[in-house]
Amino acid sequence: MEFTTSKMTDNYAIEILKWKYEKPYDLYNNVLSGEAIMELTSSSYKAILLNDEVVGFYCxxxxxxxxxxxxxxxxxxxxxxxxxxxxxxxTGKGLGTPFFGFILQDICEESSKCLRLTVADFNKRAIRLYENFGFVIEKEFWRGDMQFNVMIKG
Structure with missing residues (x-):
């Protein structure tokens, strides 16, 4: 399995914004809009490809x-x-480890700082994945009725 990154294009952004997750992961669903396309095509986002197909992104x-x-x-x-x-x-098919490992490898080429991510508390499979990579929960906070965990590595 050979992931690659690409500059986020309008077409990749539109495809990503059309993705729909099942409950309870529907928190991650987006609305396709010009503003959302502009955000995804900002310099902080990269598309992740597998066999020339967009399979993910990171920012x-x-x-x-x-x-x-x-x-x-x-x-x-x-x-x-x-x-x-x-x-x-x-998602949920055992691809999380190679996918996240690829992202970390790509990011670590850019930065030697500690790494931090924020994840919804209900997303136990993501938390478990991040813990397997050495991330620990440093802080928790609420947005409305949803708890988020801030996880740190390094």
Whole structure:
């Protein structure tokens, strides 16, 4: 399985924005709009391809943060924030480890800072994956009625 990254294009962004996740993961569903396309095509996003097909994406920096976390100082430590998504029909099929490993390898070529990601507390399979890569929960916060965990490595 050979993942590659590509600059996020309008076509990749449109495809990603059309992805629909089943409950309870529907939190990650997006709305296809010009604003959403502009966000995904910003320089912080990369498309992840497998056999020339978009299978995921990741972003770094402020785009990877949940804004409500700023209100409680969740992002005060100087770390590289990571956000990511995998195509819905590929989730839960054992691809998480190679997919996330690829992202970490790609990011570590860019930065030697500690790594940080924010994940919804209900997403136990993602939390387990991140823990397997050495991430630990550093802080928790709420956005409305949803709890988020901020996880750190390094």
């Amino acid at each position: 770094t920096g402020k785009d990877a943060q949940v804004p409500a976390g700023n209100e409680v100082g969740a992002y005060s430590r100087d770390c590289m924030d990571i956000g990511l998504g995998m195509k819905p029909d590929l």
